[in-house]
Amino acid sequence: MSESFPDVIDGLNAAIANLRKGAPGPMQAFSGLAREAMKPAALDLKTKELLAIAIAIATRCEGCVGFHVKAAIKAGATREEVLETCSLAIYMGAGPSMIYAAETLRAFDEIEPTLR
Numbered sequence: 001m002s003e004s005f006p007d008v009i010d011g012l013n014a015a016i017a018n019l020r021k022g023a024p025g026p027m028q029a030f031s032g033l034a035r036e037a038m039k040p041a042a043l044d045l046k047t048k049e050l051l052a053i054a055i056a057i058a059t060r061c062e063g064c065v066g067f068h069v070k071a072a073i074k075a076g077a078t079r080e081e082v083l084e085t086c087s088l089a090i091y092m093g094a095g096p097s098m099i100y101a102a103e104t105l106r107a108f109d110e111i112e113p114t115l116r
Contacts, residue, residue, distance in 0.1 A: 005066040012063045046075040050085045057089035058096075 003011070020027040038048050049072035056064035072082065 009066045053085050054089040
């Protein structure tokens with residue numbers, strides 16, 4: 001990453017504004033989904049933002065990291081909470097890879113005999 005995250009966020013906000021103009025219906029629907037998903041209920045906003053950070057890390061979405069770190073800070077997240085979130089994301093990034101590797105080997109073992 002060469003840009004600072006505030007610059008990444010500003011650039012994405014400009015690009016998203018253009019997308020909203022060009023595709024207003026889908027963007028309004030997406031914004032509605034985001035509002036509903038982030039609405040505090042059983043989980044508070046800070047917890048939801050920390051979850052979003054973990055998912056952003058796992059899916060390698062740089063812009064998502066920026067947006068959700070900013071929102072998490074505004075929701076009261078501490079550096080320690082973000083570090084703990086990062087640790088969980090690292091763990092889950094490795095765990096699913098192990099599971100998918102095992103499933104890949106199982107797929108090979110099930111498919112290969114059918115192609116003989």
